[in-house]
Amino acid sequence: MSGIAACQRCDMSGNLAFPSADSERATMASRADEGARPMAVLIRTSDLPAARRHAAWRGIVCDTLGPLDLRIDPDAPLRGEIEFGKLGAVGVGRIKTSTPHSVHRTSGLIRRDNPELYRVVLTLSGSPRLSQDGRNTQLSRGEFAIYDFSRPYELAYDAAVRLAVFSFPRDLLALPADAVAELAALPIGAGSGAAALAVPLLRRVALDHETYQPGSAARLSTVVTDLVGAAVAERLDRARSLPADARQRMLLLEVRSFIEQRLGDLGLDPAAVAAAHHISVRYLHRLFESENTTVAAWIRQRRLERCRADLISGGAGSVSAVGARWGLPDAAHFSRLFRQAYGMPPAEYRRAHTVR
Incomplete structure (x- = not known):
């Protein structure tokens, strides 16, 4: 795939070396300054020896998406792909896996590293489960949900899924914390209003984000941010319309x-x-x-x-x-x-x- 700046590969000895989250962020920043296209980091488990796949998957998840606790059957054959990049100031990830497992953001991990992000997960296929603040959502294809990366959550897959994950700095999305808390882990579909525009745009961006030129990416990230904010605000108004x-x-x-x-x-x-x-x-x-x-x-x-x-x-x-x-x-x-x-x-x- 074009625009892939770093693929995780085994050397001849079968060892893996993963860049740290800090080095990834620094590399992305330097590439952006050079005017390069948004970078994507890719791992395909099919490219790795079976014995190394679980460690590789954990490593790339934590390096690209932040400190998370992955819970997966160590004996289960792991199949999946992860891509991650930037669209202006918005982080964009694609995850595809057919291996049941879950990722957890715990209080301990939050204390260790808290980048002050809101995340949005969009279901491209499958039915992932998202839990935060006592709410449990099974997302259907074409639905998205917002959640706070600064509070504990769980994202679980019981079967094959394809997801897009977007990371928004809190000050960029400009939503009140209590609004996000009220809507965390609740589904937002593409039925009408801003969500009807946001869902297809999020899907397109998730599929094509590494092909955009830097100037286009910056402008498009603003549109994405505005539409997601509007969709969340509309959903909140409907939720608050009754006592x-x-x-x-x-x-x-x-x-x-x-x-x-x-x-x-x-x-x-x-x-x-x-x-x-x-x-x-x-x-x-x-x-x-x-x-x-x-x-x-x-x-x-x-x-x-x-x-x-x-x-x-x-x-x-x-x-x-x-x-x-x-x-x-x-x-x-x-x-x-x-x-x-x-x-x-x-x-x-x-x-x-x-x-x-």
Whole structure:
């Protein structure tokens, strides 16, 4: 690929030498002063001996993206590519990997090195998970999220992903810290407004950033920064348009509707519900505390009520089939729960209440 200034390669002995983050920054600055095109650093694990790939991946991630704790199965075959460069003052990275792993920014790492950055991650393909401040987001293709590099976060990949990561100096993006804190790890899609312009531009920049001339790169970085700031501000205005108690009630209604539509799904549990709504499990439980119940109890209650309705209506199949239809496939467990709720086993309840 053109514009690649440094590829990590093994020498004949199989040793790797990684530039430090400071040397990378100094090299980028000197190249920019010389009027060169934005530099990109690339690692392809396929170019490296298998025994060296994990160390190489960790090294290049920390050198280009900052101190991070990578958690990965040491026995898993590592496949991936990383590119990193600059678009004016904006850092631009591309990450492609098919190996499940996660990266963590811990409090200890923040104390060691805190460059005062906001980061934006854009999903090119796959479904990465981003967590910060108790919010957990599974990003879909074409969605992006902002997060604060000065606070702990986790970015995880369970399957193959292609991501673009943008680094903005705090003073460049000019967003209030409380605004970023309110929106950290929440998805921003390309549906309308500034985000509809920002998403395709971010994608194009991520794919082409090393081809821009320095003058164009500087101007384009300003456009990117302005559009991202506008998209975040628009998202914040929508989030703040209702009072806090009204937002909480609306969210609870959305959660209940989500549960109602998936009662037959055996994977329906508090963790799945929280992930689907980009909130933590703890916050989900707080929502249901206002209803004097728990998430699991609500799911169980709604499943039993659906089963009871089917039993009364008749013609819904066997008792065990009714339970399985609504997420209670264990016949003995279903019978026990039903008896606790309605005072008799489901078969007896059907005989006593079937509409004739």
